[in-house]
Structures are given as structure tokens and as C-alpha cells.
Amino acid sequence: MYPRSFSHIGLSVPDLDKAVEFYRDVLGLYVIMGPTEVVEDDSDIGIMCTDVLGAGWNRLRIAHLATSDRIGLELFEFDGNRPPEENLDFRRHGTFHFAIQDPDVEGLTAKIVAAGGRQRMPIREYFPGEKPYRMVYVEDPFGIVFELYSHSYELTYSAGAYD
Numbered sequence: 001m002y003p004r005s006f007s008h009i010g011l012s013v014p015d016l017d018k019a020v021e022f023y024r025d026v027l028g029l030y031v032i033m034g035p036t037e038v039v040e041d042d043s044d045i046g047i048m049c050t051d052v053l054g055a056g057w058n059r060l061r062i063a064h065l066a067t068s069d070r071i072g073l074e075l076f077e078f079d080g081n082r083p084p085e086e087n088l089d090f091r092r093h094g095t096f097h098f099a100i101q102d103p104d105v106e107g108l109t110a111k112i113v114a115a116g117g118r119q120r121m122p123i124r125e126y127f128p129g130e131k132p133y134r135m136v137y138v139e140d141p142f143g144i145v146f147e148l149y150s151h152s153y154e155l156t157y158s159a160g161a162y163d
Helices: 016-025 044-053 105-114 153-158
Strands: 008-012 030-039 059-066 072-078 099-101 134-139 145-149
Touching: 016 030, 016 059, 016 072, 030 044, 105 134, 105 145
Parallel strands: 008 072, 099 145
Antiparallel strands: 030 059, 059 072, 134 145
């Protein structure tokens, strides 16, 4: 048994063009494939989407971006999309959040807020006065919650962050 590599995460957004702009211009992700329309038909991609979404999905728009360490961000704008009743339904099973790493947590948080996002909490230190590990939960302009880390996941937790 061995650990697998993380490939990508898919997010549903209300406006694909604005989401590509945010994730490219604010978070600095690379655009691999710009916004593209996919329709429910008998093409390979149409059949694959029907396999996943079921019949009647009609159309969607999709874009692919990537982080500097080659992790993909797949953005979807589904036909007839709607916001969740609660954007951080932490008791619901499923995806809770994802995290982005940047040594300038404070600066990136300010850019996110200036671009229409939200800071959900104060920036916290894991080892105050000992190590410069910081984190904060934020939201993109569409209400998707994610976390910013100043250091890698391994560095942050291998030192016993909760001891």
C-alpha cells in the first residue's frame, strides 16, 4: 500500500468566466483550458457527463486550471445552478473545504477580500512565538469556502499542531 497523488478538485460556480478570472488573477492558478461549453448529446464528453449526472443535465460550461504543484482545479457552471442553502454545512457528509498554500497568508487574504471574497476568521498561528505557521478560512466571491496555509501540510501537522 502507498499514498496516491492528488489530481484535482471540481467546483461548481455560478459564473464560470468570473470564477476563472478570480482563480487566475487572485490565486495565480494557470489556465489549462478556458471556458468551454459541453452539451448533452452522443459525443464522448456528452455521454461521460450523462454517465455521471444522469439524463436531463442539458448543458454545462467547464474550465481547467492548475496550481504551481500541478494540482488541477476543474470549474463547472451547470445549467440552472443555484447556491446551497448554507455554504458551510459542516455536518453534511462530503467535501468540507480545500486548502491553498502561500507564505503570505495576510497578503493573499487581503487580495481575496478585495476581489469580493470573505475572510471567515482571524488569521491564526499554530505555534505562536515558536514557528511561523499560519492559517485562515476564507471564501471566494461565490461563497466557496477554502483555507489558506502558510506552510505545507506535512510541516504543519508533523510537529504535533494540537499538542
